[in-house]
Amino acid sequence: MSERQGPRRQHYLNATWGLKSWLLTKDHKRIAILYLLGITVFFFIGGLFAVLIRLELATPAGDMVQPDTYNRLFTMHGVMMIFFFLIPSIPAVLGNFLIPLMIGAKDLAFPKLNLASWYIYMLGGSFALWAMFNGGVDTGWTFYTPFSTTFSNSYVIATALGIFILGFSSILTGLNFVVTIHRMRAPGLTWFRLPLFVWAQYATSLIQILGTPVLAVTILLVAAERLLHIGIFDPALGGDPVLFQHLFWFYSHPAVYIMVLPSMGVISELITAFARKRIFGYQFVAFASIAIAVLGFLVWGHHMFVSSQSVYAGVVFSFLSMFVAVPSAVKVFNWTATLYQGSISWDTPMLYALGFIGLFTIGGLTGVMLSTLGIDIHVHDTYFVVAHFHYIMVGGAIMGYLGGLHFWWPKITGRLYPVFWSKLSALMIFVGFNLTFFPQFLLGYMGMPRRYHAYPEEFQVLNVMSSAGATILGVGYLIPMIYFVWSMRYGERASSNPWGAVGLEWETTSPPPSHNFLEPPTVDHEAYDYVRRAQEQRVA
Amino acid sequence: MSVHVTPIRVYLLIFGALMVGTLLTVWAAFLQLGAFNDIVAMAIAVTKATLVVLYFMHVRHSTRLTKITVVAGFLWLAILVGLLLSDYFTRGFLAG
Amino acid sequence: MISDAKPDRQTWGLDHQFDSVDQQRESSFLGMWIFLVTEIMFFGGLFATYIVYRGQNTDGFVAGSHELDITLGAVNTAVLIGSSLTMALAVWAAQTDRRKATVWFILATILLGGVFLGVKVVEYGAKFEHHLVPGPEFHWPGPEKTESVQMFFNLYFLMTGLHALHMIIGIGILAVLAWLAWRGVFSASNHNLVEGVGLYWHFVDIVWIFLFPLLYLLGRSG
Amino acid sequence: MNQGKGFWESLPLFPERASTLASEVDTLYFFTVAVAIFFSLLVAALVLYFAVRYRRRHPNEVGQPEKTITWLEITWSVIPFLILMVMFVWGAKVFFIAFRPPSNAVEYYVVGKQWMWKFQHPQGKREINDLHVPVGQPIKLTMTSEDVIHSFFVPAFRIKADVLPGRYTTAWFEATKAGAYHIFCAEYCGTEHSRMGGTIHVMEPRDYEAWLEQDAPTDERLLSGEELFAKYVCNTCHYPDSSARAPILYGIFGEQAELADGSRVLVDENYLRESILNPTAKIVAGYQALMPTYQGQVGEEELIQLIAYIKGLEPAGGGEQTASGGSTAQETAP
């Protein structure tokens, strides 16, 4: 791998060899790569299900697969994408790799725990895969009772157990990050000198710590009810199915911010690096992350406006939902303002960042529409909701993930990827994405319910557009797969700072040495100080 | 960093208080207080838990960060229960 | 300059990622506390469920709670608080370099924990005999709706069961800890592990401090 | 269906509007869409403009130093917040309209079941998956499920409400336009969820009357509430001068019941349901817990009949005569 040019330099990738050196590694950078492998596999499995969903929906009659199969497809699509791909994606891959580098530490606070988290993640994933190969689950990713506890004839417990196990991985990762960010910062690196990605990860970790345990008990209760036939949520046995929904969304609404906050952190890094400018309103952006994490816990009831929850609770949750939008707006406006008078390059990561801003805004604004009570009555559980969350999760969170991957790939592997192909695929993803999901807003307002395997004929045109878009989108996702793998062997070597960005991670070599820094860094300036850097360069 | 060593006397004192609290809560459970029974029982439990947290778990002599962490834990639990009850308490208000 | 030759790196148990013993100590305690916060939320979900269902099935819950043995419950509370005391003393002993005392206090904690679990087994057994274990065998003769009473016992078994599971895990960890203490691993400058386990044990005690009134006492006067 | 239409006409972009609620929801929707479009375009335009206008011209260029402008931050927090508050208040208003049936609403019953909808008209006529209703008449649906959670959704009316097992939920609408509209089940409920639909036929009142006169299309006749009241021997305890033994049920609906523990509850469908299935949960003041539970004996549809019967019992004095007049007996359809 490294015998090609120049003297062989030791770095974390070639420090030791052999499978065992990877499977027993405690180096956060290697663990990040282990996660990258797992996550990519789950993404493509989830994507494969999406392809089948879109194929089925190309025609109104439910003719390609049986209804039961279709129900399994969207359930496993949702489960794979949310729990096994998006929630761990940025934290476990980029967060793991970058947090110690960005704060000038040798590793996370608990490296062994970090490795254990990966094994727990894989174990949870194996359970879910096992359930999948045995026939899957058909409850929807939301596992609503009493369907999931009493009526479904599928592998509910195995899948739920997979998610339960995975939850520990998520909790432990969050715990590790919080301790690391509190206790391991380099001398001089005060909170307000931290990169915003670190702030975002910190906020994310808080949600993982405070929310995930509630999901864990909820899953236990579902499993207990299903296994032992005791009534916990089943009204036939004296339970209340709406209580399940409360407990589920207490975790799962904040969880959507687990998915998007890290992505927002990445975007802050990308915008500053490619505008070569300190971010506009640093403190506001930093605190917005925390505000989103905290307020995110107060709004879960907006998923239950028509669930027979009390009308007054609905009003309270709608009111509170409006507050989450404000810190999100602050972020969007600050990113935009950062571009003003910047020095903007159109490198591939920046394309993703710009795409993120637009698509997240659309997704977020439609989210606000959903939290408006009068509208949600009509569009709840229709394709409007499906469009909303794909705009944020695919158009937003995944754009951030891919942008980040393209940005730090040279740091991670020490190689560059082909510019043309990367820009082409970014464009394809953007176009394909909008074609797939924009028609779904229209479908939703028309009244097409979600989780429908067959639908009335008048919805077909828009569905065909959506399926066509998904094809473009799918190919758009395959291309990076190919050139990333290609670049590891044939890519041009990257310098330690190929983008001319500031940040501690760019001050060490690409790829970094096992202990991250040859000299332990100290910090005496703010984040994103491009002006100072330019002056230093002029002096030099 | 100096480690604060709590003297044995304090531990025994707290233990005594917890025992008294246990007896008290059993005794109070049989008083006819109506809805106040629940409140008294919970108040005693909270007091006991606070003593354990502050002294057995040394939070009284811990860093501010630890204190914040503990408070956050209970605060979030309060959020869960509070907003949950906002539904259950107002069900059926809008009947007819 | 921080280098591998820094003196305190030679002290027992300073991991490579840390620069100093203090940093390591603070990190492990923060980690432990955060873990306990997750435990609060974990049991919190159960408490929330309990509150909601108690509101919906008050008569069934009151009737169910009358089936529990207050004496056993109170004795167990005392036992568990006692074990918290011995645990606290074990920490104290470790902090003040008393090796033997540390071992003995840990063993006492294990013993009390065992007593607690033993009493729990007796209580569970009685429920089996009286057909109060949720499931097909469940039988409730009283006028209250069977489902309501059964819901009480669902939660009773889930909450005390998960609590007992935490105790069992705790006892396992304590056993290892006792062995380490006996080997003389801990000292005035190195007792983080004892303290960490102590935090866990006290937390389990706190859970019981709430479970006892909620399950055994509420509605007794009515 | 789309024959003879051009592409744009066959591309449905907007649902039919056939209830009084529909225009309320649509107006609110247009407002929020306008807000969404405005901000999306604003952000997109600024991003693109800046990205072009300030593109990097030589490799070592850096951006201008940034300054924090606090008033700007406050402005762009407060303005969205105010807009959001407008959306919230307006949305809540529409929501209350949607969930508070007018007092002159006529009551229909809906039972959801994997995977069909069963309806019952106030006159006692029953249908499956098709529902016929008159134009211009507010209609309240009282709904329950026999198995899992379903959701009653009529896009053309802009109404949706989950239908839960074990309790009653409500929705209401007033149709404004004759025609046939989709009914969907909007809450995922298992295998045939996507086929758990039907059609709501909105008819001119005259046509509706005529339709009601026709023979019931359904098969076996269910016992009426009154008959069930006798079948389950409710009348052995609850009869007009039984007051010593069990409460009189005449005129209790919609009133406050006084309970043994001193509290009061509103007598609504869910209360009646609980009184029948779980009588000990709330004991009426002055009575013993004598009443047996009917859990497992009375089916969902029978329960609906019973509750409808009790609701129809006019206040005391009206006597037996009035009671059956207001009941669900099919024979007495006006």
Ligand code: HEA
């Ligand atoms: C990453 C994931 C993610 C994120 C970040 C969000 C963010 C938001 N979501 Fe979304 N949501 C989901 C994922 C996500 N959501 C999923 C998966 C579901 C479906 C679950 C299921 O049922 O399967 C869902 C469903 C969902 C519903 C339930 C719909 C229903 O089932 O009926 C609601 C209702 O309120 C909602 C609201 C919101 C709001 C208000 C935000 C806010 O946080 C958005 C804030 C952002 C902005 C507002 C944009 C930026 C602001 C500006 C540019 C300034 C101008 C703004 C104004 C003037 C308002 N979401």
Ligand code: HEA
């Ligand atoms: C992170 C989350 C995430 C992501 C990334 C996606 C990605 C996609 N989703 Fe999904 N989606 C959800 C989360 C996500 N989704 C959730 C939570 C639900 C709700 C589930 C529920 O109701 O319970 C849902 C539901 C959902 C539905 C609604 C189903 C229904 O209600 O009936 C649809 C329909 O179009 C859909 C489509 C898509 C498409 C086209 C993509 C595309 O972006 C995917 C593109 C990726 C690929 C296409 C993979 C690329 C790989 C290849 C092309 C190789 C394929 C290999 C072979 C063919 C051998 N999704």
Ligand code: CUA
């Ligand atoms: Cu019934 Cu979906």
Ligand SMILES: [Cu+2]
């Ligand atoms: Cu939400």
